[in-house]
Amino acid sequence: MVRCAVPILVAWLAASASAQFLTPTTPTKAPERPGTSPGLPGFGPAMVQPRIEFDRLEHAFGSIYDTAPVEATFTFTNRGGGILKVTNLHGSCGCTVPALAKTEYAPGETGTIRVAFNPHGRKGPQQTTVTVTTNQESNPISVLTVKSEVLKIVDFDPAYGAFGQLNRGEPKTMTINVIGRTPDFEATGATGLDERYFDVSIGKTEGYTDAAGTAFRRTPITITFKGTAPIGFLNQALSVRTNDERPSAQLVTLNVMAQVMSSLAPNPQAVSLGIATVGGPVKGEFRVDSRLGQTFTIKKIEAIINNVDPNHPTAFPEPVAFSWAPANVKLPRDKPAPGYTISYAGVAPTKRGQLRGEFVVQTDIPDEPELRIPMFGNIMQSANAPGTPPTPLKSGEVILTPAPGQPK
Incomplete structure (x- = not known):
């Protein structure tokens, strides 16, 4: 009896395993994503997203006159499985796109985009674009290009x-x-x-x-x-x-x-006062030369502060001294010269901010009584002590005054 038990047990286990192997099982259903369908087993979910396809992405008008607009039509088709929505059309400069008759297209449906290009005021090779935005998930933006060679009539x-x-x-x-x-x-x-x-x-x-x-x-x-x-x-x-x-x-x-x-040329063209400290020293120099090599005489120099904003400097607190001498040091100082070096020295305003104004150089040149040279600077952090008035220079001294109507 004992000898027969082992074969019977083996046979029972084999039959049980065979039955379990042959019994069909119910497959687990994968969760569906929006915009997909279950599809066929073994092939994965089939996408039902929209997909736009154009007949072409570029149109060349060739040579056109600048007298009238020209038009081109681009055709597109929804090659996807979902509804295609055209959400925006935008033309670059010179390119206009009329509103579409409809903005939603079913799978397989075709639409057109009409592009107008106005060549007026243009000349030579031109390239403009139209940007098409859709609800296509993978590539929502398509760019249409229009090219031409504009000939002016x-x-x-x-x-x-x-x-x-x-x-x-x-x-x-x-x-x-x-x-x-x-x-x-x-x-x-x-x-x-x-x-x-x-x-x-x-x-x-x-x-x-x-x-x-x-x-x-x-x-x-x-x-x-x-x-x-x-x-x-x-x-x-x-x-x-x-x-x-x-x-x-x-x-x-x-x-x-x-x-x-002007027959006179300043150097530099605009004078920078740099960054000055409130109440600190301001000094520097610039040149004025005859562009034609002619001699002239400087009669007077004025400096005008042009700032009208009370939050910025409107005047210098102390006199600013000016001195000029021939740029060529070998020339006599008391004779007309073809160019001069002008020095200035003064005290910075007591208010912070940007400073804008002009140096006005008055000469004896006929029909050109004055040369206006822009000046600019920045008045920054406060000084510990007020500035010291500069020592008058050797030549003529001119007081820096605000523009008419501004506080002194």
């Missing part, structure tokens, strides 16, 4: 009437060509410059061909600076009328710029 050569730096009293002339692309193009009039300072004349229109073989017509316009403008910057607009009937070509504008220079 009416142009200037050179593009600006830049006279540069001019000496007062010295005339200068330059010629600007007005270029048109129509077969009968002609510039018919030019106005807008101040007649006190400029003369303008229009020449004969002629045809010509550029190096690329393109035919144009051009009208020369001669602009003469009379030399009578005051010292400073001139920035004026010359309006040129043409026979081109298109609104953007009928009247075109040329910027005319010049800087009328």
Whole structure:
């Protein structure tokens, strides 16, 4: 009896194991994520997110005139399994995008984005973009690019009437060509410059061909600076009328710029007083030279404080002494010289803050009685003791005074 028990036990264990192996089990259900479906066993969850796909991401208009806007249409399709939402469209400078007729697209649905580019006021290679933002999880931003080569229907050569730096009293002339692309193009009039300072004349229109073989017509316009403008910057607009009937070509504008220079040149162009202590010493020097090498005499120097904010320094508490001598030490001090070294010494204001003003150098140069040189500085931490008035210098002494209407 005992000898038969072992085989029976082994057989029972084998049968039990076989039955357990063959009994089907219920699989554990994985938790579902939003936007997914269970899918087929062994293949994982199938994504149902939206996915935008464009027919192209770039459009090239080629060569276009600057007279009218151009349009391009980009087509897109929702290639995903969820609803595609277009949440924002943004065009860069010169590019406009009308609002979409709808902003939600079902799987497989197609939409279009119309892009308009306005070339007015532009010239040469252009590239603008449209940024498309969607609810696509992996890459929510798509960028559409629009390229073109803008040709101005009416142009200037050179593009600006830049006279540069001019000496007062010295005339200068330059010629600007007005270029048109129509077969009968002609510039018919030019106005807008101040007649006190400029003369303008229009020449004969002629045809010509550029190096690329393109035919144009051009009208020369001669602009003469009379030399009578005051010292400073001139920035004026010359309006040129043409026979081109298109609104953007009928009247075109040329910027005319010049800087009328004083015959005197300060060095440096603006004088820095540096960082001074409240009530402490302020001193330094600068030069004034004739740009033309002519001799002149300094009559007087004034210093004007331009600050109007009471929270900043508005005046010096003590006199500021000035001294000038020929920059060339070999020249006599009592004779006119082509340049001077000017020294100043004073006491810093008793109020902290930024200091802004001018050194006004008065001379005997005809039509240029004074040269204004900007000055600036910062008045910082307090001093332990008030400043000591400077010792008068050897040459003429000038008191630093506030601008009219400011506290003394």
